[in-house]
Amino acid sequence: MSHIVASRHIQTLTGKYRHSMSTRLSVTKKCIFCGKEYTAKTLTTRYCSHTCNSKHYKQLKREEKLNTYKESFEKKNPEPSVITLAVQQKDFLSIDETASLLGASRRTIQRMIAKNIIRVAKLGARSIIKRSTIDNLFI
């Protein structure tokens, strides 16, 4: 029993010895994952241990996946920003456009019209709202 322990100890020492021979530099670095200080074997090492390395790798993969999802979601739904941009350059707006510009519902806009907060002009069957009316709401 004691023999096994002893030989194991020697193995560890030999390992350490070999290790220090192959090490050309020894830099104290901070693990980018857990922030713990460790002695870097190479300049490229960024983690204190393989555990941190793989944990961080998994975390990055997860974030990457999330970003990919977000990107594909934005690609699938590019309309809102495009509409908003077009609407922002118009002088007269429909109720729908006003709602989208203010980030309010159509109902809210109609209620504001009913309360005379927003004045509308009739263009045939359509109600149009002067852009400056919306701007003046904020003055």
Ligand SMILES: [Zn+2]
């Ligand atoms: Zn670490």
